[in-house]
Amino acid sequence: MIIAIRRVIKEHAAQWLGLVVLAILAFGLFYTPGMRRSAGAHAWVMDINTEKIELPEFRQRTTNIQRQMAMLRAQYGKIADLIFQAQGLSAKQEERAMQTLMQETILNQTTARMGIRFSSEYSMENMPRAQQELFDTIPMELFDPYHGLNVKRLHHWIAQQGLSEKFLENAISNAFSRQLLKDLAAQASYVPAYALEHEALMRTAGHTFSVLSFSREPLLKQELSKPVSQEELLAFYNRENAKNQRYWVPEKRSGFFWSFEPSSYGITVTDQDITSYYDDHKSQRFVQDPAKVQVRHILFAVPSEADRQAMIEKAQSVRSQLIAEPTKFAALAQEFSSDKTSAKEGGLLPFFARGEKEKAFEKVAFTLKANGDISEVIATDKGLEIIQRVEKKASTFKALNQVKTEIEKALLDQKFDETFTAAAREIIDQYAQNPTVLDTFVAEKKGKKTTISKIDRTNEEWGKHLFRLGKGDVTYSLEKNAGVLILLTEITERHLPALADIEQRVTQDLHEERATDALKKQVLEAKKAARNQSLDLVHKQMGGTLETIAQVKPEDKKALEALAKKGLPVEQMFQIEKKGGLIDYKTDTHGSLVRLDELETLNKEQIAAILASKTGEFERESTGLFVRGLIASLARHATIKVNEIEKEELDEQDVASEE
Template sequence: MITQLRKKLSGTLTHIFLVVSVLGLLGIFSLPMIVKQGAKPWALKINGRTIPQIIFEREVSIQTDRIAEIKNKYGQFADMLFQSMGMSTDPKALATDLLTKKTLLDDFACRNSIKIAHTYANQKVVDQPFAQQFLGDTVPPFLYDKDGSFQTMLVRVYLQKLGLSSDMFLSKVQESIERQIAIALVEHTMHIPLYEQNLFLLNQHGTKIIDYLVLDRKDFVEKAKKTVPSMQVLQQYFDEKNKTAQTYFVPEKRDVTVWTFEAGLYDETVTDDQLFSYYEKNKNKEFLEQQSQVTIRKIVYKEQPVNGPSIATLQEELAKKPALFAEYAKKYSQDEPSAKKGGLTDPLIYGASSSPLYKAAFALKEAGDVSPVISVDNSFVIVQLVKKEPKKYKSFETVKRDIALSIKKTLFKSHFGKQLRNILKDGIVDTNELQKLVKIHGGSKKIVKGITNTKKDDIAKTAFSIDKKNKGKVILHENQAQVVLLDNIEPTYLPEFNDVSDTVKNDWYELQGALALQKAYQEIQKDIANTSLSEIALRFNLPLKQVTFKGSEDKHAFKNVEKYGITYEDILSLEKKDSFCCSMTANTAFFAICTASELPKEHTDISAQEKESLERATKQLIIEGLIASLYRDAKIETNESLSIPLEDYMI
């Protein structure tokens, strides 16, 4: 357990909190509700429980917005964060994983007879403090007014959007409470012994002195070279390598003649009508200067204000009196940056997000129009259109020359390519017609010899796609066309052993060195528990090196050893005096032993913050282990034909 914890807690506590905050944004630590029954089509079936498409679509939408939020928050470091946590940036994959985990936990609670009364769920769903603390993902806080009562209209519309009846919704509340009870019971099995706390402190803050030994394959190769193998041994090695991998075969080589024709030498006339027609047809794809955008004001409710109207009441009033929007945004909106500006936001670019906020904003027609209440990532929002700006395009005159070049390239590929293909009949080149074409349009000739199939350029690929000598093929590019004529084929052959014996001998030495390194590594692995590293160093006549690590963030010390294939987790595993680790790469074998480990006096006691982090990581490991075990026995079906449209979750 402690080794796993060290991997999760390696690095500073700042890194831990950063990762936890990102996971929180993605909802990994939350348990949003899942509908067990619902309208078809279905998205997932897990142990007989069905996830309807509407719930899956909503979760995809939530994950899409959360991914965008993380990318917005962490900018260029967002992808690195996702990668370091091994997390997907595909919202469908995240939604599938999240809903599957929650359904498995529901099933676990059911199979372990964790059951609460329906009346208890009914009592708790109207208990606003309880709901806000324990049911936040199942029961949004905006469904309560300032007095703690349900806002009937919003509850009705919210459930209608999810396709739930009130009884089904209450069942989901019941499942959510049961699920959390199950998780709490599992987490209560956690116990962190004092020695594990001390090891955690030692890895975070302690000083470790580590002796290490490095065996290099080059040394073993040089030692092997002191032995001269017989010609019979080398011949046998030569035969074996050719039989298994054709190591010493000389690959097939081909010689070609390449005629190149440049597009600029082939005159094509383009009319003004053609130019303008191209412009109109491709203006959205090639000549868009600025996408359409809207400027809006918004009022955001993250929770029902104590002394303020409900979001529904506010929307009804603003729909009648839109001129009050800026004033009410300053007074009631809970999005501080925009509230200060009367709800005004930066312009929204069309297509930049699939968020309901964008959809609502672009659905408004005239300046001053007010949207219905919309649900945006657990907040309720009202939007007012300030102004709408249409798309802007580059002017026809500024792109006219580029269009002409583009059309000429297309015509060149079409017309000139057709002429070149006419020269090739059944792959045979009509050399007289080719010379006529060269005379009219120009063309450069180049002879390329010794092409192998390992090259990936167009000439090589084309050369090896021609089946016989004196045949050819045409390659068409945007700016040029090429005729490739196959002149000669030098087939694959196996050279005589005597011609490559020196190469064979060097390869044999390399193999002996690699085998000797592997043997030494295995022997030392067996001996290191009972033999000092200094004795092993003497045996191989190698220097014993030393490095000092001061805390888990000593990057300078780690750089001294990481080149030998040692990992950060390997260093963390050297948790106390006489603990050791080994690693091996193709070129080196690395052995390390902790000779001293000391904790500074100022870090002899674990802080409350560190203990909380250790407990949180331990609980997470326990739940991950539980879910992994549930996955192993689960029967999971995915509706592969399901298409996920971009939903507009307006209320």
Template sequence: MFEAVRNNKRVAQVILVLISVTFGFFGIESYLSDRGAAGEVATVGGSPISTYEFEQALREQQDRIRASSETPVDSATFEDPLFRRAVLDNLVNQRLLSLFASEHRMSVSDAQLRETIANIPAFQDDGQFSNARYQAVLRSQGMNELGFQERLRGELAYQQVLSAMGEASLVPRSAVMRVLSAQLEERTVHMVRFEPAAYLSSVEVSADALKAHYEANKASYAVPARVKVAYVVLSADSLKDQVTVSDDELRAEYEQTKATLGSPEERKARHILVQVAADASEADVAAAKQKAEGLLAQIKADPSRFAELAKSASDDPGSAANGGDLGFFARGAMLKPFEDAAFALQVGEVSGLVRSDFGFHIIRVDEIRKATIPTFEEARPRIEAAVRERAASRRFAESAEQFANLVYEQPDSLEPAANQFGLKVRTTDDWVEQGATTLAGFESPALVEAVFSPAAITDKHNTDAIDVGNNTIVAARVTAHEPARQRDFDEVKSEVESQLRQKLAAEAAAQAGAAQLAALEKGDKPALKWGEPIKLQRGLPMLPPNAMAAVFAVSSEKVPGYTGVAVPGAGYALFRVDAVKKTELSETDPRIATVSGQYAQLMGAQDLRAFLTTLREQYPVKINAAALATDSNG
């Protein structure tokens, strides 16, 4: 029990960190745009959602999508009205939950708030909360401490609503068993593929068909506009070398942080727990204490029996099997009464009875690792790097607006901005095509869009300073430009013919496969070369979704059964279902509990949608379509 709670405490800290990332830091664009010119895109129960909030949420969601995608994301995705409305709906839902939480006095204590902030990685140095870093990050993002804390407090409050919704979902066991049984059903199938390659030689294409295919797909044979650019990058990293750090600053930093630079003192201990609830009756507490005193007397009589007694008598299943061994732990990992007692013992000493919220403990310390604090010279490289990084972040925050003004006010050259900040004007060697999402190694559709603007191409002006993330802004100017052009038919004739042949061959393969399926369903037995048997389980997809759905849609009453699916551009797949194996579940099957939890999450999501619908009636939502449309165009 005690070991499990110790681990769960760490899990809880991780969860707090995860939910805290729902807040978004204001990006460097806050230095480049006017916060005051906002307007409203929506109101929720009379509470406005400003244009600035919406734009910030759009940027944050775009960043999350790009970070999670293994391939570049088409910038057009982010301009899609459905994407923009989804982001706004998410903001509306957050505001609905916040209003509900506030009205029902779902508060977040100062202690909860402090713990959440302390566990946010952005505010830590070497895994430990750093107040200096906390203040520096907030300053660099243009936020004040009070505003940030109130925003986070509000988000933690509505997380309580979400948690309550998730925990309230109850799923009938019979329904879970039906779902699990269906997921575990196995089918043995054989497959025949009808490949387009087998039909290529029989495909005939006429000159008219080639021309028609070219005209129908003309846009795909166009060459997009492309540019080469010069650019200059201002980042916190680029300013590090310009930061001077004195020995006095480093020594002051060392004195402030030396306790966190090394390893804290750790204790390796065993314990025996006699469990009793914190709110137990006096009789139960007395009984538990009497049992614990009996165990303690046995240990005092023969200390070598500690591990033996822990295995047989401890109520902590997480450590009892190991003779009560809890391993090494530092301060802050255990409940305070336990921690105070353990850190007061010497090696080999056994405590008296220690009362915690879980009951009575008997503790023995087996080993002590002393705290290690590096000397100033040993810690100097790490301290200097941290101090330089903070100083560079501050300088970057101070310099961003000046940099943006310089590239805007002197639009014919990047040199003034480069000279002002000791930067180098670089150039791209390769062409950058319109519609790309990356320029000079920076994943930024906004930057690519800027270099293709009329101001950059026609007027030959610098782009604005564009925030590309990670405390980095980039300004660019076009050095070479080739407009988009349409390749004519003669130029791409061979390419058109190859694509049309492949398309027609795929269609022919699909038609042949469908004809064979129709023959099998009539009872004919065409000569087909079936592949090796494949065992499929409904809950473990091994084929594309449409193929899995088709295979498991075949009636299990009569086998063999047949089905087939067209594979876009790749012909046809024909399946023969030879065997169906259904799983009979017992009431005690451990998998039922797992599926029940997943099912409950799905039910919880449905309940949440219904709850949000109700909240929209309670707190009327008004969308300013005009402001939203203006924003999407601008």
């Protein structure tokens, strides 16, 4: 939410950082579009600073986002669209594809001119670290939560998409570079104390609202009673087809697919295979308890930059004493450390693993070679620190018998991918001359047959392959837990029905559109009236449904879910900052006016208690908004062109996925 922070997030700082980056773009390293993607013969969809995004890349991105959004909607339901909104992303797949490609291209251009670049070797070895940045490029299902990226499936996906290995290397390297740029931008963000206090109030205080709601239903009844002329109907039909191909019937395809499962494919995994896999992957995948280290530390807080040099000298002086007499560490920690809690214990901290402390602190702690070793003076977020290693515990690993089943499945899947892929390619090569090879293979490997009858485009992997085939052709796909052979037998071409054939549907759509327009006008008129009078009076004058929502706290998830189920704009409601503040909210079927009647008062002690546990969360959200603001600033300064002709052609071809 970050209500106040959104307004006071140092807009001038974002502009300043944007200007610095823009200056680098103007005067920095020479950059050409070919550094990212080479020019080709494909039609282009978008041109960003003379760098073109071509149609195949846009198609691939749209398909991948389609899959992502389907997975998120399946997991989160209606809340998924709120998640997209909170991230500043469109809930429409084509718009989001344009958004992400534009943002990535602008950031890639920026990092290139700043000289930020990671080698392909480093990028490939550390690919999981850039996983979040890669989700829009590489399908989420290729990332295993336990074992990282499934490299074999990745290469299979690359081949199916017609991409090159170089494309993958560049995509991963660019992802690392973009992440570094975002990290640098995050370091420049700042949230003042008063904004944090206001956010604590808005996140925690109870809110009381009045809501005046209007429904489209009575307006639609009025519209349905009105006649519609053939001229009006034809004009609407033509307009909707020109705008978004609304009444086109998408291409449909028919055929068969056969699925094959690793468990029934006749593959065996030996105990020796399992043991070798365990030995090779034990330290990466089967850690029971990670390595831990215990240290003492002395913290020298730095009150301001003006004090830094003096504190460095003080820390170096203390370190000199420790090098001479390491056994005095506990005593000197008690005397000098600004961390008063650990100072009482001689600076001793509990054992910790990697990822549990600040990176700079953790890196030094784990690189000290022996117990008693003392670090250099290091800079951390807390100030300056000296570390002494006390003890280190080595990693422990899960026993082979604990992970045997998991390994067996991983090896079974791996062997299945290899053998099924090889067999499928042979079938594809031989099928045209000898169709019986398919039947023989299916019978031998116990494939399960499914009939496909006039289906639209689908997010299923096999469905996407079906729409790439020519009539009578065979192909294959590796799904998450199976292999699939696909045969296309029939294509029903895309077509536009005559108005006379769908007149009833078009008439209903026209009435609904007019009722929606009337609803939006009604809400705006009610909002105008509510500026000078109570919602109760507006209700009496204009109708609708008026209700009072008793005090609700933003942290009460059940109450918020109940409001969302009513169709109320929950997030916008809790962004109203002042008593009497009014917002309107409109959908195609409902409209609402929401007024904040009361905002609970919290005292300074209550706000301080909230900030004690929530400051980090507020600052992280603020940082995310700051980075998004920087990207928006870069986009405003970029020269962006959209090839409307190609976009229209793409919309026509992809209308099936819209419907």
